[in-house]
Amino acid sequence: MNSFQAITNRANQLLRRAWVNLGLPxxxxxxxxxxxxxxxxxxxxxxxxxxxxxxxxxxxxxxxxARFQDLINHQKLKSILQAxxxxxxxxxxxxxxxxxxQATPNTFKKIFGLQxxxxxxxxxxxxxxxxxxxxxxxxAQSSIMINxxxxxxTGFRADVITITQIRNHKLNGKRLSDLLCTANSTISRILNDxxxxxxxxxxxxxxxxxxxxxxxxxxxxxxxxxxxxxDAEEFRSDELKKAAYESxxxxxxxxxxxxxKG
Numbered sequence: 209m210n211s212f213q214a215i216t217n218r219a220n221q222l223l224r225r226a227w228v229n230l231g232l233p234x235x236x237x238x239x240x241x242x243x244x245x246x247x248x249x250x251x252x253x254x255x256x257x258x259x260x261x262x263x264x265x266x267x268x269x270x271x272x273x274a275r276f277q278d279l280i281n282h283q284k285l286k287s288i289l290q291a292x293x294x295x296x297x298x299x300x301x302x303x304x305x306x307x308x309x310q311a312t313p314n315t316f317k318k319i320f321g322l323q324x325x326x327x328x329x330x331x332x333x334x335x336x337x338x339x340x341x342x343x344x345x346x347x348a349q350s351s352i353m354i355n356x357x358x359x360x361x362t363g364f365r366a367d368v369i370t371i372t373q374i375r376n377h378k379l380n381g382k383r384l385s386d387l388l389c390t391a392n393s394t395i396s397r398i399l400n401d402x403x404x405x406x407x408x409x410x411x412x413x414x415x416x417x418x419x420x421x422x423x424x425x426x427x428x429x430x431x432x433x434x435x436x437x438x439d440a441e442e443f444r445s446d447e448l449k450k451a452a453y454e455s456x457x458x459x460x461x462x463x464x465x466x467x468x469k470g
Contacts, residue, residue, distance in 0.1 A: 212441045218467050219259045219434070226252050226426055226463075229350040230276075231342035232268050238350055245425030245462040246352055246370060250285040250389075252426050255434060255463075257303045258296065270308045271337035276344070277313045279357050281367070286319045287389040288428050296435045308334065352421065364390050368398045372408055375420045379412065387460060389428050424460040433457070433464040 221236065226247050228238035239247060256269055273280065289297060304320045311326040311334040326334075348355040353370050360366040367388050371377055379387065385395040402408045406415055424430075433456050440452035458465045 212438070215437060215441065215467065216259055219255070220261065222463055222466060223252070223256050223259065224265070227256070227265070227268075227272075229347070230272060230354070231344075231347045232265075232272060233340050233342070239425050241350070241352055241421055241425065242419065243422065245423045246374070246421050246427075247425050248367075248427045248430075249279070249351075249353055250281055250288055251428050251430055253280075253285060254288055254292070254300060254431055255426065257300050258431075258434065260303050260306075266306055267308045267333055267337050268340075270312050271334045272341060273309075273312045273316050274334055275338045275341055276347075276354075277315065279344075279354055279362050280316070281357075281362055281364070282315050282319060284364070284367075284389055285316075288431065289319065291389060291428075292431065293435055296438070352419070364388055364394055365398050365401075368395065368402070369407075372402075372412060372414050373418055373421055374423055377412075377423075387424075387427060387429065423462060425462045427460045429457065429460040430463045433461050437464070437467070 224232070224234040224236050225239050228234050228236060229241070229247055230249070230252070239245075241247065253269070253273075256265065260266060260269075289300065292300065301320055304322070307326070307330055309317070309320070310322060310324045311330050312322070317323070344354075344358070348358055352373065353367065356366040356370045357363075360369055368384060371379060371384060371387070381395045381399055382392055384399075385392045388395070399408070399412060403410065409415055436452060436456060440449045443449040443452065453468070456464065456468075
């Protein structure tokens with residue numbers, strides 16, 4: 209069975225691969241979304257903070273947030289955080305208190321209750337790191353969720369459209385709302401709009417052919433699995449630990465599947 213440190217190390221490696229898709233300059237291969245699945249931006253942000261150490265990612269992620277703030281769905285980020293078990297939510301809130309996150313935009317800081325003003329040298333560091341990030345046009349080529357948010361706006365409509373590009377997704381409104389962490393009524397309204405303009409059919413499938421993806425690499429379900437994995441590692445009983453691992457659901461979580469393969 210995986211040890212806590214081995215899981216942490218492996219998770220950080222996989223997270224860095226996903227961040228390369230979003231423009232961070234790590235020397236690891238990016239996720240091939242067309243083969244491995246789509247990266248949910250807000251789930252990636254929270255998973256990163258959950259495992260955050262003290263290396264360069266501590267300044268690079270805040271720099272990304274500052275540069276790409278208009279492409280973050282802050283409502284979804286807040287909803288995923290609030291849906292997290294208190295124990296792990298507290299871990300995330302404590303981790304994000306690092307000085308570098310004080311240089312993020314107020315819309316982001318408000319979600320995490322950050323109120324301090326960044327010092328000048330920190331602002332300069334974040335500005336310097338922003339200059340190292342890949343351009344938005346390159347990011348749009350390697351992240352379908354970013355690409356669709358540029359096309360349709362930073363909101364749940366763009367993400368629903370993204371999900372319709374998953375092969376055999378078979379998600380109804382309730383499951384979509386669960387996956388995207390928003391109200392059923394929001395998803396229902398979007399689906400009705402997309403049906404009315406003949407963008408999708410009654411089965412929520414795209415009417416016109418488009419690039420397709422095998423599923424989700426990182427989603428809100430990834431975070432749920434990560435919380436369960438971290439909890440399982442605290443069990444002294446091997447039987448309880450084994451049962452916890454066997455109950456994990458990887459249908460929308462290729463990240464978790466790869467994590468446990470080691």
